[in-house]
Amino acid sequence: MNPAVLTGEHFMTGDVACAEGALAAGCRFFGGYPITPATEIAEHISARMPEVGGTFIQMEDEIAAMASVIGGSCAGVKSMTATSGPGFSLMMENIGLAICTETPCVVANVQRAGPSTGLPTQGAQGDMLQARWGSHGHYEIIALAPSSPQETFYQTIRAFNLSETYRMPVLIMTDEMVGHLSERVVIPKAKTIKSVSRPRPKGRKDRFKPFEPGPNGVPPMAIAGEGYNIHVTGLTHDEMGYPDMTVEAQDKMMARLVGKVRRNLDDIISTEGYRLEDAEIVIVSYGVSARTSLAAVEEARDQGIKAGLLKLNTVWPFPEDQIRRLSERVKGFVTVEINLGQIHLEVERCACGKVPALLAGHPGGTIIPPDQVIETLKEGF
Amino acid sequence: MVAETTRPQEVMRSGHSACPGCGVAMGMRMVLRALGTRSVVVMVPSCVSIISGPYPNAALNVPVFHSAFEVAAPTAAGISNAFKVQGIDDIPVLAFAGDGGTFDIGLQSLSGAADRNDDFIYVCMDNEAYMNTGIQVSSATPRFAWTSTSPRGNTRRKKQIMEIMAAHRIPYAATACIGFPDDLEKKVERAKEVRGTRFLHLLSPCPTGWKMAEHMAPKSAVAAVETNIFPLYEIVDGVQYTITHISKGLPVETYLSLQGRYEHLGAEEIRSIQSEADRTWADLHKKDR
Numbered sequence: 128m129n130p131a132v133l134t135g136e137h138f139m140t141g142d143v144a145c146a147e148g149a150l151a152a153g154c155r156f157f158g159g160y161p162i163t164p165a166t167e168i169a170e171h172i173s174a175r176m177p178e179v180g181g182t183f184i185q186m187e188d189e190i191a192a193m194a195s196v197i198g199g200s201c202a203g204v205k206s207m208t209a210t211s212g213p214g215f216s217l218m219m220e221n222i223g224l225a226i227c228t229e230t231p232c233v234v235a236n237v238q239r240a241g242p243s244t245g246l247p248t249q250g251a252q253g254d255m256l257q258a259r260w261g262s263h264g265h266y267e268i269i270a271l272a273p274s275s276p277q278e279t280f281y282q283t284i285r286a287f288n289l290s291e292t293y294r295m296p297v298l299i300m301t302d303e304m305v306g307h308l309s310e311r312v313v314i315p316k317a318k319t320i321k322s323v324s325r326p327r328p329k330g331r332k333d334r335f336k337p338f339e340p341g342p343n344g345v346p347p348m349a350i351a352g353e354g355y356n357i358h359v360t361g362l363t364h365d366e367m368g369y370p371d372m373t374v375e376a377q378d379k380m381m382a383r384l385v386g387k388v389r390r391n392l393d394d395i396i397s398t399e400g401y402r403l404e405d406a407e408i409v410i411v412s413y414g415v416s417a418r419t420s421l422a423a424v425e426e427a428r429d430q431g432i433k434a435g436l437l438k439l440n441t442v443w444p445f446p447e448d449q450i451r452r453l454s455e456r457v458k459g460f461v462t463v464e465i466n467l468g469q470i471h472l473e474v475e476r477c478a479c480g481k482v483p484a485l486l487a488g489h490p491g492g493t494i495i496p497p498d499q500v501i502e503t504l505k506e507g508f
Numbered sequence: 509m510v511a512e513t514t515r516p517q518e519v520m521r522s523g524h525s526a527c528p529g530c531g532v533a534m535g536m537r538m539v540l541r542a543l544g545t546r547s548v549v550v551m552v553p554s555c556v557s558i559i560s561g562p563y564p565n566a567a568l569n570v571p572v573f574h575s576a577f578e579v580a581a582p583t584a585a586g587i588s589n590a591f592k593v594q595g596i597d598d599i600p601v602l603a604f605a606g607d608g609g610t611f612d613i614g615l616q617s618l619s620g621a622a623d624r625n626d627d628f629i630y631v632c633m634d635n636e637a638y639m640n641t642g643i644q645v646s647s648a649t650p651r652f653a654w655t656s657t658s659p660r661g662n663t664r665r666k667k668q669i670m671e672i673m674a675a676h677r678i679p680y681a682a683t684a685c686i687g688f689p690d691d692l693e694k695k696v697e698r699a700k701e702v703r704g705t706r707f708l709h710l711l712s713p714c715p716t717g718w719k720m721a722e723h724m725a726p727k728s729a730v731a732a733v734e735t736n737i738f739p740l741y742e743i744v745d746g747v748q749y750t751i752t753h754i755s756k757g758l759p760v761e762t763y764l765s766l767q768g769r770y771e772h773l774g775a776e777e778i779r780s781i782q783s784e785a786d787r788t789w790a791d792l793h794k795k796d797r
Contacts, residue, residue: 159657161644173657185645185657188578188613213577244553
């Protein structure tokens with residue numbers, strides 16, 4: 128039996144499921160730093176890594192944790208870290224470095240209420256726009272949002288696969304409620320788990336261009352030590368990896384970095400619909416709030432309101448087209464999230480004023496009660 | 509009446525929110541008593557920031573600034589510089605940070621402040637792991653000690669923070685611990701007398717994280733000193749070492765056997781800890797001229 132895949136039925140928290148998902152996906156390096164409510168991921172993986180021949184290192188802060196993960200991935204090992212609000216802020220510069228150097232890696236943010244120290248032991252979904260725009264410069268990012276420990280397990284595997292496919296950091300934007308929730312998690316047989324590894328260069332080593340894109344816009348990634356020249360830089364660079372301080376080089380590099388996400392939206396974006404077929408009001412939600420929303424849909428239907436749920440498994444890139452298409456035929460949207468309106472802004476943008484887009488939110492500390500969603504539905508429509 | 513005139517004025521009040529028997533809470537009380545009520549305290553995420561309690565149910569009877577994890581020293585530097593700008597020179601600024609906030613995430617900013625010799629007293633409340641988040645290893649965790657992220661025992665040695673601070677040639681640095689309150693308070697007094705960056709490394713046993721009974725914090729602190737695991741000394745200007753307590757040189761088992769975090773140790777590990785303690789003490793004696 129593969130010790131990295133604990134095939135069977137378990138009762139585990141979202142944090143532990145994240146750690147097990149990482150191991151099942153082939154993660155063998157974890158640079159960690161304790162922070163509530165993400166600490167359990169590091170704790171669990173610190174005991175599990177030696178069993179699968181991997182390495183867990185506790186770093187001196189989140190800057191170092193994120194940097195070590197980039198280094199680990201550059202050296203050819205699937206790598207990840209996990210954190211929460213303040214640590215996520217400290218990781219931002221290096222997340223940008225991973226974007227620019229096209230280094231696959233996974234970062235889990237078990238969200239707690241901010242700003243600053245906020246409510247360290249209580250959940251929120253207030254880092255969703257930070258996930259999108261937190262590092263400087265303009266870029267695309269991939270962020271997933273699991274709603275349960277079971278989903279956390281699978282989405283962590285998916286995060287690794289996406290990061291390896293597109294050579295970029297992928298964020299798992301979970302929350303304290305899901306992270307600390309204990310539920311049934313079924314881990315399948317190892318051979319049924321699809322594991323993707325980064326494209327590798329083939330052909331002559333003396334003609335290797337480290338940033339020459341493959342068919343999906345992603346360049347094959349050489350590993351330090353296998354003979355291909357490697358020069359990794361956060362400076363604007365050309366296909367050879369040479370720094371090029373021109374407007375043209377910036378334009379070309381950015382077109383590719385942004386394009387590899389924008390041209391592969393169908394592969395990256397994952398959503399689930401619930402009772403959307405005849406829905407007049409669409410609730411848009413993700414993470415723990417999608418569970419609240421499910422209860423709200425049932426309650427609304429009982430009261431004669433034709434509500435449906437669009438659950439975002441991928442939050443970034445945002446499913447713009449889906450919202451646009453829905454806005455042609457529904458009466459409105461309600462975004463349910465534990466903040467004061469972040470993904471709500473995206474829904475509002477994509478609804479384009481055709482139908483109203485409302486928010487059922489609060490700044491964090493607990494879930495959004497289904498009653499609050501119902502109230503918003505009734506007041507707004 | 510006699511008792512009233514001799515009892516020192518407490519800055520830290522009862523009703524703090526530490527675990528029972530907390531060594532950090534005892535240390536804070538001693539440090540603050542020596543500091544006095546005319547002072548400003550900076551603290552960063554650590555057991556200290558929990559222990560001091562949520563305002564207004566706060567245990568500290570002085571102005572408190574809760575800053576971010578990695579910036580205890582520069583926050584204190586900002587405050588003391590602003591006092592200077594306003595002509596205030598009689599209010600000491602004291603920064604509390606834990607071992608994680610000092611040895612790990614805050615080391616860069618502490619080094620910067622010490623390099624500039626910014627004017628504050630920095631007190632590292634060292635309970636030898638991230639106790640606040642549930643006992644994760646830090647670079648202040650001793651070798652072989654169990655923590656939740658060193659489940660088979662810590663493989664690294666404890667970072668020599670005093671040597672790092674001495675290398676900055678700051679005017680005053682000292683070790684202290686709650687097992688020797690007079691020594692501790694004397695060192696706070698001395699720190700108050702000088703200006704510039706002053707550093708206290710305060711060993712603060714944690715019954716929760718060290719897996720001890722609740723009454724064991726002071727006893728284990730005494731044992732740490734008497735076994736040369738944690739000698740008491742001070743360093744003036746980074747070079748002038750003075751040992752402030754001649755230890756009994758007890759075998760290290762006296763200290764280790766008090767704590768559940770060491771219960772997995774074999775004879776070889778204990779020998780290794782013993783030889784390290786012997787060397788620390790011998791090295792210190794050479795420096796103490």
